[in-house]
Amino acid sequence: MSSSEVYTASTTAPVNIAxxxxxxxxxxxxxxxxxxxxxxxxxxxxxxxxxxxxxxPSYPPQxxxxxxxxxxxxxxxxxxxxxxxxxALRKQLEDANxxxxxxxxxxxxxVSENNFPTAAGLASSAAGFAALVRAIANLYxxxxxxxxxxxxxxxxxxxxxxSLFGGYVGWEQGSAADGSDSVAFQVAPxxxxxxxxxxxxxxxxxxxxxxxxxxxxxxxxTSSLFPARANETVPRRMKEMISAIENRDFEAxxxxxxxxxxxxxxxxxxxxxxxxxxxxxxxxxxKVVEAINKKAGRIVAAxxxxxxxxxxxxxxxxxxxxxxxxxxxxxxxxDGWQGERGERVQRDAEGLEHIR
Ligand code: DP6
Numbered sequence: 001m002s003s004s005e006v007y008t009a010s011t012t013a014p015v016n017i018a019x020x021x022x023x024x025x026x027x028x029x030x031x032x033x034x035x036x037x038x039x040x041x042x043x044x045x046x047x048x049x050x051x052x053x054x055x056x057p058s059y060p061p062q063x064x065x066x067x068x069x070x071x072x073x074x075x076x077x078x079x080x081x082x083x084x085x086x087x088a089l090r091k092q093l094e095d096a097n098x099x100x101x102x103x104x105x106x107x108x109x110x111v112s113e114n115n116f117p118t119a120a121g122l123a124s125s126a127a128g129f130a131a132l133v134r135a136i137a138n139l140y141x142x143x144x145x146x147x148x149x150x151x152x153x154x155x156x157x158x159x160x161x162x163s164l165f166g167g168y169v170g171w172e173q174g175s176a177a178d179g180s181d182s183v184a185f186q187v188a189p190x191x192x193x194x195x196x197x198x199x200x201x202x203x204x205x206x207x208x209x210x211x212x213x214x215x216x217x218x219x220x221x222t223s224s225l226f227p228a229r230a231n232e233t234v235p236r237r238m239k240e241m242i243s244a245i246e247n248r249d250f251e252a253x254x255x256x257x258x259x260x261x262x263x264x265x266x267x268x269x270x271x272x273x274x275x276x277x278x279x280x281x282x283x284x285x286x287k288v289v290e291a292i293n294k295k296a297g298r299i300v301a302a303x304x305x306x307x308x309x310x311x312x313x314x315x316x317x318x319x320x321x322x323x324x325x326x327x328x329x330x331x332x333x334x335d336g337w338q339g340e341r342g343e344r345v346q347r348d349a350e351g352l353e354h355i356r
Pocket of ligand 1: 017020022156159305
């Protein structure tokens with residue numbers, strides 16, 4: 001290879017929002033979870049991270065990562081684990097095929113951009129690590145399957161393993177000590193239930209107070225509600241959720257989604273010291289969803305909240321007017337941002353005050 005040659009590959013990975021939450025690690029180093037989880041990929045709203053990975057003998061010797069134009073620290077154990085695993089796979093290929101260029105020994109340059117406003121306050125680490133892992137795998141021309149890549153992305157951020165697939169995606173907690181069976185799997189492609197929509201309600205764009213990593217470790221260590229959630233409630237709901245998706249049963253899907261979000265936030269409150277991710281505006285959004293469902297006489301909208309106050313509301317396209325329409329009427333269009341399909345409404349805390 002010539003000393004100025006640049007090898008490059010690009011990819012995108014979507015944001016996913018869990019409807020059965022991952023919360024708790026049984027092995028923090030390998031990012032092995034205490035329970036399985038399941039998410040919906042927000043492909044319709046097309047929230048994605050676009051990543052280009054390149055390597056060249058002409059690059060400065062250190063690996064680098066530019067996210068939305070700002071230089072990131074790559075020395076942390078999670079990014080390092082992803083780089084190390086991918087390089088090792090490339091090295092195996094190079095050893096087996098001596099004619100291949102020795103990319104595994106070249107410095108990497110990663111450039112990532114989120115196509116959604118960073119101010120949306122969405123957890124971007126899932127899409128970010130999934131795109132990073134796949135971009136490097138493409139650059140290295142690895143024959144790895146999405147399942148193999150999910151095993152690597154999981155070490156970057158647990159929820160990232162689910163962004164290697166589209167549609168409805170589970171993450172099997174696994175039981176092997178080395179994490180080999182803790183991988184993502186597709187429950188159904190998005191085309192199985194294309195009417196699904198998600199409205200993202202941005203209550204606050206501020207960075208979360210307690211990071212997921214720290215929060216879940218403290219929950220595992222202190223919450224007395226947690227063992228029942230991880231060992232009984234979630235395993236049961238995983239099965240119920242998979243059949244709700246298979247049967248396209250929105251009432252069951254919605255009820256499980258809301259109950260799992262409530263259960264997760266209950267264990268957060270039961271953590272010592274307590275963790276409060278929901279705020280008054282989040283609770284107001286819950287009330288709006290409850291009012292919508294009451295009026296419809298059945299569950300037509302379902303809220304869920306990750307480690308922050310922003311709501312994601314799932315509904316079916318046919319209920320667009322009742323759900324997105326009502327939220328929009330309450331919030332007004334002023335600060336709203338509308339995707340091609342599915343809706344996203346962005347508004348600050350004050351904007352929602354009058355819902356209550
Ligand atoms: C509440 O995947 O961000 O969004 O593995 O420590 O990086 P780390 O945690 P992360 O946690 C996500 C937690 C959640 C639920 C979920 O996405 O399942």
